[in-house]
Amino acid sequence: MCPYLRRGSRAADLRGVEMREIEITCLCTALRLPDLGITLVKGQVAHVPLDKGRLSKDLERARRVGGVSIRETQRAQTNREGVPEAPPPRASSSRPVQATARPVPAPVARVQAPAHVPQPAPLDTQMITQAVRAAVQAELRQMFAGAGMSAPSGGRAPVMQDDTPTFIPEGMVGRVKGSVSIEAEETEASGVDAASTALRGRKKSARKEPK
């Protein structure tokens, strides 16, 4: 009996599984979620299994800084004879992912949870909390190993943080009185202006692309 189905429900009569997922919508210019293996551009939508999404530290971080909106969804898939097959995985946005030339495969976003990921019982929040804590500790050990989050010009650059509070002293500026004269140099702005214009153009194109 599938643990996700209530005993006696009509759905339980079907040899099938109710798939609970998290729908991720990218709200910023571009975003990478390395622990989910996902790269999104603005407006693009991806689906991941619920438990995997809940364990994703990158997703939580992105949600906290406003880079994504997330919601839980549910889809039913049946494999009983005569019953229509589950619809194919929802295609992600037709907009190509800017970061890579390979076509955006929906299965990349719709990844089955690997076997070793603990499958918490539904509504068992304590188990979920423990699983998240274990995943966070594992993530902290691998912090900064390889790819990071994108830091385009829009928005505060996301920064990896662990949960240990760090004391930063206050009032550092102004404790030492005095000033030193520094000569300023003026250079042409053509390079900076050109780069700014190019970056602005890319953002406008990204906004204009249909979802």
Place this chain on the structure above:
Amino acid sequence: MAKLAGEAPLGVGLDLGTMNLVSARRTTKGIETKRMRDVFLALPATAKKRLRLTQTSFVERDDEVLVLGDAALEIANIFGQEARRPLSAGLVSPNESESLEVLALLVKEVLGPPRAPKEICYFSVPASPIDQPDRDIIYHRGVFDRIVEECGYLPYASNEAMAIIFSECAKDAFSGVALSFGSGMTNVAMAINTIEGLSFSVARGGDWLDRGAAKAVGSTQARICAVKEQGLDLTKPVGRDQEAIVFYYKALVEYALDEIAKQFTSVQGQFSLPKPIPLVVSGGTSLAGGFMDLFSQVFEKKRKRFPVQVSEIRQAAEPLNAVAYGMLIQALQEGEE
């Protein structure tokens, strides 16, 4: 762009290096940069008279005087002391709490006052060094976040090597591999269409090179530094000191390229490179004569097995300012949001 009426757009970029602090802002005439050596010299109050005689500017703190920036390096020998550097190997250390207020003053001087309240300031932070994973960049970032905020700006931290992508790779659709060879560390980032695919740093830079060369020939770091500053051609070293310097330069470049290959291989499955991308080199350590030739020579030996297809190798137009320019570009964009 956010701007005051009739003025240049608001926003400032700040490069926080082990050796130099550099700020960049857009003015009506162009780009204004300010640079200051990230060093200071603490002397007893009795040194004031000598400092005035040598017309060296200083500031006072409690019962001592502080000489800041280039002047500190120049007069350190006169007083038989070594100038102190608030940043070590690219990062501020929690053990250097005494230097924080000096660092704050250096940053305040380089930044200058904001042109508007909460003017946006993007400042550089290195990636965590993969060969010293216990080094704390969280504290480093937190300190500068606080300092920049106390200077009256709205602070945003951004990766140092990614800034080079923004300032140097516009014509390549902001795709490329950027290497920032600094004094304390070497930062690397790879991006495709502005999206960072990889970033890391190694705790080897100009200082590591000086230490290694000095030890190899039984000399001092200061002397090796002086040999470099006198001018040398890395492709034609003359004398034992220069040969040792070249040896360590090659070792540094090889190390950086090997780590790029290793790190890229570990993330290769997560994105693909549609076409060859440029490799852009920047940082003060790359200013040595013949560096780009040396770099290209080392790279050519590794090109066949290098996992990234490189379209060209080039140096940043202004290696000392590229990071600050990249930060400025991001600050200007942020002001438009």
